[in-house]
Amino acid sequence: MTHVVTCFLRHERDVLLGRRSDAVGTYVGRWAGVSGYVEGDPRDAERDARREVREETGRADATLVRAGDPVELRDGDRTWTVHPFLFEVDSREVTPNEEIATHEWVLPPAIRERETVPGLWAAYEAVAPTVETVATDTVHGSAWLSLRALDVLRDRAAVADEYGVVAAVARDLRTARPSMAAVANRVNRVMSAAERTPASIRAATERVADAARQADGEAATRAADLCGESVVTLSRSGTVRAALERAQPAVLIGESRPAREGADVAAELAHAGLDVTLTTDAALPSELATRDPDTVLVGADAVLADGSVVNKVGTRGLALAAAREGVPVYVVAAAAKVRPDETVHGETGDAADIYDGAAPVSVANPVFDRTPADLVTGVVTERGVLDGDAVRSVAAEHRANAAWDAE
Structure with a gap:
């Protein structure tokens, strides 16, 4: 079984895809994330991921957002274990090496509409934002998290066959961070503007997200x-x-x-x-x-x-x-x-951040x-x-x- 890394670089709401050149040995001409073989212990695949990002894009400053669980896939007589990673970058400047014939920044659902290496969408789903990551993020502000919530809604709408499935995700998202009004308000704006179809919801997320970025910029x-x-x-x-x-x-x-x-x-x-x-x-x-x-x-x-x-x-x-x-x-x-x-809607931090002793101390x-x-x-x-x-x-x-x- 061959172990490989697949890395997605994200800037704002887009991810980087590269078309594989004839300098690579497999899947020439197909679209992929930044990818390469795991050369050492698969348990330390992050090291290989960072190396590939540096070599294929010239970016040494990418920030790791998430490492996903390995994805097992079979393509004919080949079996791959894909280690997915999501990195954040602060600009779209990349310097592709000879392994990438051309590259584009695209919204993630575009992965499903292109001829890609096997399992690319599954690898993305392993590191994509979720209701849980929106609910548990303790680092970012509500404007940023509201855009991630729209990403979750968009991605689910891209694969759903029924309105009810996407509506259920919308309900979970708007209660994921009750103290952060922008998350619920922007999700509600999408659902209020969209028709009762997944395709309409997907389109509405893009309109609302574009308006949100403009609003945040104008306020600043x-x-x-x-x-x-x-x-x-x-x-x-x-x-x-x-x-x-x-x-x-x-x-x-x-x-x-x-x-x-x-x-x-x-x-x-x-x-x-x-x-x-x-x-x-x-x-x-x-x-x-x-x-x-x-x-x-x-x-x-x-x-x-x-x-x-x-x-x-x-x-x-x-x-x-x-x-x-x-x-x-x-x-x-x-x-x-x-x-x-x-x-x-209050949120409470870990009591142990203040006191973890044995005395019967109440913590606020x-x-x-x-x-x-x-x-x-x-x-x-x-x-x-x-x-x-x-x-x-x-x-x-x-x-x-x-x-x-x-x-």
């Missing part, structure tokens, strides 16, 4: 104009990061325990040329007081219908400190993050907190800075979209 552009020369933030928000990279202010950022995603953002911003200071979550309010920043800029997992904001725990304390020092607090978020109601480890509307200067969206009436109007839109399941 508007927020950049409000940053000033010095900004305080915390946690990971792709929209906040985009705004900061546009505005280029000095940045003070909290580390955001327990995953410390703030540390990752600090490194990314520093690599982008910004003057960045990383501090602990506990020190963030006092550091704000000593630095006299122009703005506090944070993301949101949800904006409630009353104008209050649900975001990574620590946001409320930061907003209180900002109010004490007279610093405006802007929340940047696409309008999709407005919740149709005022329900707060919330992941999110709620910042009252009177502490928020404005909610910056692709539609502009929303006031209370505008937030309620957007909430009504989302309630109407959610009615698809009541029909």
Whole structure:
């Protein structure tokens, strides 16, 4: 049995496919991911995967997202064990070697519409986003996760024969992250706009995803104009990061325990040329007081219908400190993050992150907190800075979209 790796490079929502050249020994002319033989212990196939990515695309900076379970397949008298991997890259720049005749970035369902190496779709499914990966991700923000949820819906629609199968996935997705309004709202928007067929749902996911990317980008552009020369933030928000990279202010950022995603953002911003200071979550309010920043800029997992904001725990304390020092607090978020109601869905972290001793200590480890509307200067969206009436109007839109399941 021959062991091989198949690697999918993902940029935004597309994956890289290459047409195999006559320099390879098998499946010449067929489309494939980045692939090659496992030269060592199959249990360490990731090493071979990284080597193949470097050799075939010239990318040494790809970030591993997921390693899937091996896929066994038979093609005539050949038997293959395929070790699938999914990597993320921050651009579409690749330098193919002689094994790739041509390459394209495509939406994953295109795999099913091309002449590919055997089992390519099965390999992709082994590393593709799922309801579970959306539900358990502790690193990414809600805008990013909402696009992954649309990927899950699109992929299921691409293979389903019945509307009910896809609708069941939509129901699971909209409850996968109850604290993140954009996930449910964008799924509901797809289902509300689509006809009751898998093909229509697949097409609707593309329209909604395109609109979502534009909305996130426009919100970031508007927020950049409000940053000033010095900004305080915390946690990971792709929209906040985009705004900061546009505005280029000095940045003070909290580390955001327990995953410390703030540390990752600090490194990314520093690599982008910004003057960045990383501090602990506990020190963030006092550091704000000593630095006299122009703005506090944070993301949101949800904006409630009353104008209050649900975001990574620590946001409320930061907003209180900002109010004490007279610093405006802007929340940047696409309008999709407005919740149709005022329900707060809390998520709780692992108690052992705080205390794992033997004493009978009760642990409160919330992941999110709620910042009252009177502490928020404005909610910056692709539609502009929303006031209370505008937030309620957007909430009504989302309630109407959610009615698809009541029909």
